Amino acid sequence: MYIITEQLKDSGFSINRLDLIIKRNNNNREFSTLDYFCIYIILEDIKLTVENVSYDIQAGNIAFVGPQKKVLFGKVKRYEIFVIAFSASFYERSTKDSLFINSQLFFNYDSDVFIAPFTNIEQMKVVFMERMESFQRKDKSLYISAAHNAIERLILDAFLHIPTEEIKKDFKFDYMYYVNRFKVILQRDYKRAKKVSYYANELNISARKLTEMTEYVLGKTAKHIIIEKLVNECKKALVFSNCTISEVSYELGFSNEGNFTNFIKKHTGKNPSELR
Structure with a gap:
């Protein structure tokens, strides 16, 4: 189990080289983002796998990954x-801040990672490592302020690479906020909770209101999103796991293999064995 740094516990923010993070994780390259928002500054080529989907990311890019995601870092030479x-x-100080972290950067509806380029690698090292270290040594309050500003700068630069039609989806902030929180909770609890009412209760809204919001933001009912998530996770488990079908059904929270098989058959038209 990865041990969260004291800095992250204390302030809600941390920045570290990948090699130090892996060392802290007992040399395991696989992580969960938990409840944290993550930004990866890529200064050398790397294969990044998020929720079992791999991305070959070249040096000179930044990757944004939201909460409750499984991330696997490929091997690199210099750990840049x-x-x-x-x-x-830590980040939300205003409505604008909430808008930023609930945007397409961290809750991309087409992918679990958003990748945006930057132009000057050396400048990135100075601004986000050397300057941050200087502030950290000098004064904690200055360091926290600098960290917030640094994150905002990365987000604003990345916003330039979001298609205009996608940004327009974000204008109804309250709906966007609840839908994104729903997706985070779904990612966390899909194995044990499969009803709309559970997620609505977690959000302190009615099931009808949650569905209204998901239909507005995503064009799908909340029930459809839960089913879609379960189907995708079932397919991934069947393809990537060496477990038996019975073991997979148990792991994904189904009461028995029969219910699992019926669910797969209903929503894919195939038996679980045909998806392996």
Whole structure:
């Protein structure tokens, strides 16, 4: 189990080189983003796998990954990858901040990672490593302020690479906020909770309101999104796991193999064995 740094616990923010993060993780390259928002500054080529989908990311890019995601870092030569992690409570100081972290960058509806380029690698090292270290040594309050500003700069630069039609989806902030929180909770609890009412209760809204919001933002009912998530996770488990079908059904929270098989058959038209 990865041990969260004291810095992240204390302030809700941390920035570290990838090699230090891996060392802290007992040399395991696989992580969960937990409840944190993550930004990866890529200064050398790397294969990044998020939720079992691999991305070959070249040096000179930044990757944004939202909470409750499984991330696997490929091997690199120089470990010129910097990992920024921060909590919502650390970053959200205004409605604008909430809009930024609930945007397409961290909740991309087409992918679990958003990748945006930057132009000057040396400048990135100075701004986000050397300057941050200087602030950290000098004064904690200055360091926290600098960290917030650094994150905002990365987000604003990345916003230039979001298609205009996608940004327009974000204008109804309250709906967007609840839908994104729903997706985070779904990612966390899909194995044990499969009803709309559970997620609506977690969000302190009615099931009808949650469905209204998901239909507005995503064009799908909340029930459809839960089913879609379960189907995708079932397919991935059947393809990537060496477990038996019975074991996979248990792991994904189905009461028995028969219910699992019926669910797969209903929503894919195939038996589980045909998807392996």
